[in-house]
Amino acid sequence: MAALLPTASGTPAATEIPVEPPAGMRRRKWIPYALLAPGLLWLAVFFVYPVFQLVMASLWDPSGSVETGYTFAWAFSNYADAWEMFHVQFLRSLGYALITTVVCLLLGYPLAYAIAIKGGRWKNLMLVGVIAPFFTSFLVRTYAWKAILSDSGPVVDFLKWAHLLGPDGRLLATEFAVIAGLVYNFLPFMVLPLYASLDKLDVRLLEAARDLYHGPVRSFFRVTLPLSMPGVIAGTLLTFIPSAGDYVNAQLLGGPNTQMIGSVIQSRFLVVNDYPIASALSVMLMVTILVLVTIYVSTAGTEEVV
Amino acid sequence: MHGFWRWLAEKWVLLLGFVLLAYLFVPIAVVMLLSFNQPASRNTTYVLDLETFQFTWNNWTDMCGAAGICDSLLRSIYVGLSATVIATILGTLISFALVRYRFIGRGSTNTLIFLPMATPEIVMGTSLLTLFIGLQIPMGFLTILIAHVMFCISFVVVTVKARLAGLDPRLQEAAMDLYATPWQAFRLVILPLVLPGIMAAALLAFSLSFDDFIITNFVTGTSDYTTFPMFIWGSNLRGIPPQVNAIATAMFLISFAFVIAGQLRTRRRSARRAATS
Numbered sequence: 317m318a319a320l321l322p323t324a325s326g327t328p329a330a331t332e333i334p335v336e337p338p339a340g341m342r343r344r345k346w347i348p349y350a351l352l353a354p355g356l357l358w359l360a361v362f363f364v365y366p367v368f369q370l371v372m373a374s375l376w377d378p379s380g381s382v383e384t385g386y387t388f389a390w391a392f393s394n395y396a397d398a399w400e401m402f403h404v405q406f407l408r409s410l411g412y413a414l415i416t417t418v419v420c421l422l423l424g425y426p427l428a429y430a431i432a433i434k435g436g437r438w439k440n441l442m443l444v445g446v447i448a449p450f451f452t453s454f455l456v457r458t459y460a461w462k463a464i465l466s467d468s469g470p471v472v473d474f475l476k477w478a479h480l481l482g483p484d485g486r487l488l489a490t491e492f493a494v495i496a497g498l499v500y501n502f503l504p505f506m507v508l509p510l511y512a513s514l515d516k517l518d519v520r521l522l523e524a525a526r527d528l529y530h531g532p533v534r535s536f537f538r539v540t541l542p543l544s545m546p547g548v549i550a551g552t553l554l555t556f557i558p559s560a561g562d563y564v565n566a567q568l569l570g571g572p573n574t575q576m577i578g579s580v581i582q583s584r585f586l587v588v589n590d591y592p593i594a595s596a597l598s599v600m601l602m603v604t605i606l607v608l609v610t611i612y613v614s615t616a617g618t619e620e621v622v
Numbered sequence: 623m624h625g626f627w628r629w630l631a632e633k634w635v636l637l638l639g640f641v642l643l644a645y646l647f648v649p650i651a652v653v654m655l656l657s658f659n660q661p662a663s664r665n666t667t668y669v670l671d672l673e674t675f676q677f678t679w680n681n682w683t684d685m686c687g688a689a690g691i692c693d694s695l696l697r698s699i700y701v702g703l704s705a706t707v708i709a710t711i712l713g714t715l716i717s718f719a720l721v722r723y724r725f726i727g728r729g730s731t732n733t734l735i736f737l738p739m740a741t742p743e744i745v746m747g748t749s750l751l752t753l754f755i756g757l758q759i760p761m762g763f764l765t766i767l768i769a770h771v772m773f774c775i776s777f778v779v780v781t782v783k784a785r786l787a788g789l790d791p792r793l794q795e796a797a798m799d800l801y802a803t804p805w806q807a808f809r810l811v812i813l814p815l816v817l818p819g820i821m822a823a824a825l826l827a828f829s830l831s832f833d834d835f836i837i838t839n840f841v842t843g844t845s846d847y848t849t850f851p852m853f854i855w856g857s858n859l860r861g862i863p864p865q866v867n868a869i870a871t872a873m874f875l876i877s878f879a880f881v882i883a884g885q886l887r888t889r890r891r892s893a894r895r896a897a898t899s
Contacts, residue, residue: 351723450833
């Protein structure tokens with residue numbers, strides 16, 4: 317209590333109390349490492365090492381099998397073979413993921429904007445609405461889309477009635493269905509980071525723009541959008557990465573012509589047991605995404621996304 | 623009429639927001655509707671056709687009627703809780719180190735935390751599978767738990783970090799000026815302030831683990847440790863029992879009630895605080 321007395325009596329305390337870091341924090345240099353060790357160890361053993369193992373598996377001799385065992389052989393030909401066999405699905409996945417990301421941005425931005433800027437007393441309730449899909453299972457939601465888009469479902473009925481779809485036309489097993497499913501499932505991942513950055517926006521900046529005779533469109537593109545860029549970047553990454561690797565939507569809503577690389581990897585690993593090719597595909601997907609993400613983040617120019 | 627157009631000009635963004643929210647609710651409404659449907663066979667559980675709709679309470683009164691469905695639900699809850707406890711502890715420790723201390727290797731730690739979030743789930747699933755096969759670890763509860771903790775840690779770190787970074791570091795100094803030991807300052811001052819962040823992280827971890835399918839599909843192998851998402855996926859061939867919709871609806875309503883109750887509590891608390899100050 318003694319240290320507080322000068323303040324209480326009105327004299328400035330700052331000069332009398334020596335400013336120094338708390339004793340416990342200053343000396344013990346090992347503390348941060350002790351805090352980090354268990355978690356980082358977990359990540360090292362169960363994330364970094366397995367990825368290394370995956371890269372090794374992608375170079376296994378492809379003539380092996382699960383029964384006879386595999387030998388490591390620097391078999392880079394696995395990558396050529398994998399590309400040869402599955403480049404269509406690979407490029408298709410990147411294409412679908414790109415379209416999904418763009419559509420999510422176009423839908424998610426107005427939604428995040430409405431919540432953050434115009435939400436008012438609805439703000440919290442609307443935020444709950446955005447995360448509400450997570451309250452039911454991902455698979456169940458996708459099955460529900462299957463029901464909505466099914467051949468006897470309401471959407472197909474309506475499109476046939478409006479002559480937008482031929483009598484034999486269907487939505488399931490089309491690119492539209494797969495992308496619609498991806499958009500639906502990953503939209504909240506776009507909205508939440510966008511909301512977080514729009515919520516920090518100082519509304520007075522918009523008023524200032526208006527005072528300086530900026531119209532609503534111009535002030536959006538000159539003020540709001542640039543200031544929300546960190547949210548745009550985080551949101552597009554959180555949408556693009558999972559949709560590129562997804563296979564649930566393609567499997568449930570798509571057909572043979574909409575197969576994505578995730579389905580191929582899944583069946584190569586779990587059904588065909590062709591580990592070298594499957595690992596090569598997995599590594600290709602990971603490296604491609606890492607490269608794209610790095611280029612994207614460095615051109616978009618934000619240093620910290622997380 | 624004039625008033626309406628003015629109102630619309632002012633509110634159209636908000637209205638558009640509500641329309642988009644309604645879109646997010648469409649499949650949920652369908653699941654709710656289908657939970658009252660008696661499909662002709664299991665293969666038509668996910669067919670939405672009002673002409674063949676057959677109202678029933680059976681899916682609700684006999685939720686565990688499909689073989690294995692409730693066991694899988696309990697397994698998901700058990701895995702979810704275990705993974706949440708471990709990941710929340712490990713992740714919280716990491717975020718304290720990252721926010722509170724300057725040390726060598728901080729940058730690479732941040733990268734290591736970021737990487738799992740920038741890696742598609744399928745890559746993590748396949749790499750864990752190759753690890754477990756290589757080490758000949760039998761698949762089952764343990765491998766699923768290991769995987770879930772692994773992908774939850776990063777999300778816990780990010781969530782707790784955000785809360786910690788917003789905390790005034792002088793609070794700890796003030797506590798220690800008042801002769802609190804570092805441990806007391808942590809337990810009595812810092813921890814209560816960070817707790818909402820830790821709770822949010824735990825909720826996030828639980829929902830990620832509970833709903834995970836892609837990674838779990840790889841690390842379940844041939845074991846019979848079927849989680850709820852794996853149960854749904856596995857019933858694909860024989861058709862999905864309609865009880866799944868009742869369970870999914872119940873899950874939705876329970877979580878929704880929890881979140882709304884939490885919102886009301888914080889609102890009431892801040893109202894009370896405003897009244898007393």
